[in-house]
Amino acid sequence: MKVAVVKEDAPGERRVALVPETVPRLTAAGLEVLVEQGAGDAAWFPDSAYLAAGAAVAPRDDLYATADVILTVTRPDESALARLRSGQTVIGMLSPLVAPELAQRLADKGVTAVSLDLLPRTLSRAQAMDALSSQANVAGYKAALVAAEAYGRFFPLLITAAGTARPAKLLVLGAGVAGLQAIGTARRLGAQVSGYDVRPASKGEVESLGAAFLELTSVVSAAGEGGYARELTEQERDAQQAELAAHIARQDVIITTAQVPGRRPPLLVTEDAVAGMAAGSVIVDMGASDLGGNVAGSAPGQTVVTANGVTLIGATNLPATVPTAASNAFSRNISALLLHMTADGALQIDTTDEIQAGVVITRDGEVVQPAVAKLLHQDLHHEGVSDVDRAGH
Ligand code: NAD
Numbered sequence: 001m002k003v004a005v006v007k008e009d010a011p012g013e014r015r016v017a018l019v020p021e022t023v024p025r026l027t028a029a030g031l032e033v034l035v036e037q038g039a040g041d042a043a044w045f046p047d048s049a050y051l052a053a054g055a056a057v058a059p060r061d062d063l064y065a066t067a068d069v070i071l072t073v074t075r076p077d078e079s080a081l082a083r084l085r086s087g088q089t090v091i092g093m094l095s096p097l098v099a100p101e102l103a104q105r106l107a108d109k110g111v112t113a114v115s116l117d118l119l120p121r122t123l124s125r126a127q128a129m130d131a132l133s134s135q136a137n138v139a140g141y142k143a144a145l146v147a148a149e150a151y152g153r154f155f156p157l158l159i160t161a162a163g164t165a166r167p168a169k170l171l172v173l174g175a176g177v178a179g180l181q182a183i184g185t186a187r188r189l190g191a192q193v194s195g196y197d198v199r200p201a202s203k204g205e206v207e208s209l210g211a212a213f214l215e216l217t218s219v220v221s222a223a224g225e226g227g228y229a230r231e232l233t234e235q236e237r238d239a240q241q242a243e244l245a246a247h248i249a250r251q252d253v254i255i256t257t258a259q260v261p262g263r264r265p266p267l268l269v270t271e272d273a274v275a276g277m278a279a280g281s282v283i284v285d286m287g288a289s290d291l292g293g294n295v296a297g298s299a300p301g302q303t304v305v306t307a308n309g310v311t312l313i314g315a316t317n318l319p320a321t322v323p324t325a326a327s328n329a330f331s332r333n334i335s336a337l338l339l340h341m342t343a344d345g346a347l348q349i350d351t352t353d354e355i356q357a358g359v360v361i362t363r364d365g366e367v368v369q370p371a372v373a374k375l376l377h378q379d380l381h382h383e384g385v386s387d388v389d390r391a392g393h
Contacts, residue, residue: 017073020052216243
């Protein structure tokens with residue numbers, strides 16, 4: 001079976017789905033690895049490293065013409081879609097809950113689609129395949145660095161002959177995988193860090209990193225299914241925003257990471273809360289998206305300075321800006337999933353397996369993943385299902 005690694009074409013995307021170090025794991029399982037010319041260049045993996053690891057390097061046309069399985073980080077664009085053939089399998093972060101129509105198009109072409117972002121994450125045997133976690137970890141790390149760079153003062157307490165600098169007060173809203181890494185990184189930079197989340201289980205995790213946990217009286221618990229948060233009611237949301245605003249006003253830096261699967265990112269920092277911050281404060285909104293983010297006034301991919309001097313950074317695709325580390329982790333995730341689905345050197349899809357039932361989106365010309373099929377069905381029957389209802393991981 002030929003497994004091909006394509007060069008990512010999305011603007012700013014510097015990751016590669018498979019790194020040279022992982023190639024021998026696939027060849028040892030009887031797979032042949034083909035890598036598109038220059039696929040790893042932007043993540044500092046030259047073609048020569050893939051060749052040395054036992055892969056073949058080929059131009060794009062040869063790759064699509066001969067591959068059985070295509071490995072990608074993000075979802076295929078129009079030109080990749082045009083090249084994919086019936087009988088081929090594509091594995092990557094295909095965001096089928098955000099773009100279910102892509103799943104339909106892949107099914108119509110007879111392409112088998114496997115999406116890492118629908119992996120059942122609570123199964124311990126799936127942890128090595130959890131690309132959402134590995135990439136969120138990279139993103140949380142980079143968010144703290146982006147905040148530190150935009151902040152006009154020091155993060156740590158510094159006592160020098162030229163004076164004493166007090167440490168930055170930094171609050172992380174949303175303490176999942178990304179939030180915890182942002183907390184750890186900001187602590188290592190010397191900031192005075194606190195964290196907040198609606199899942200009570202996160203309190204111990206925040207405190208274990210040496211940060212303070214911010215407890216609000218307005219929302220006691222909003223733990224949902226599968227370790228995720230549930231969406232707040234309107235009343236809870238209003239109370240949370242009002243109570244948070246008082247804490248936000250005392251912070252120098254805020255990093256927001258809050259997400260609820262399948263929903264628009266919750267608004268945690270209102271316009272009034274931003275207006276209450278001192279000039280020179282920085283907010284990094286990791287929830288920033290076209291559907292709106294965690295922070296009023298933030299825009300995806302943009303840095304905005306408010307009238308009162310608060311820098312709002314709409315951080316998108318932070319993992320692509322730490323491309324080597326992100327690709328290393330992604331490569332381990334995608335190869336673990338591929339090997340899980342492979343026997344005797346060939347793909348053996350078995351959707352009675354809980355992992356595969358989650359990640360296999362299309363098969364034999366049909367959209368088979370229930371959550372994706374349901375979204376497409378809704379689209380057919382309720383024209384104009386809002387993007388908000390489709391937003392998700
Ligand atoms: P996520 O990206 O869905 O959300 C980020 C954080 O935002 C979550 O912690 C969530 O509770 C929080 N949040 C949502 N709404 C909020 C609100 N209104 N106010 C404040 N915070 C809000 O989450 P994630 O990082 O993917 O992980 C979610 C949970 O799943 C974590 O507990 C994580 O440890 C767990 N998890 C478990 C496994 C496993 O068991 N193997 C793997 C991955 C993640």
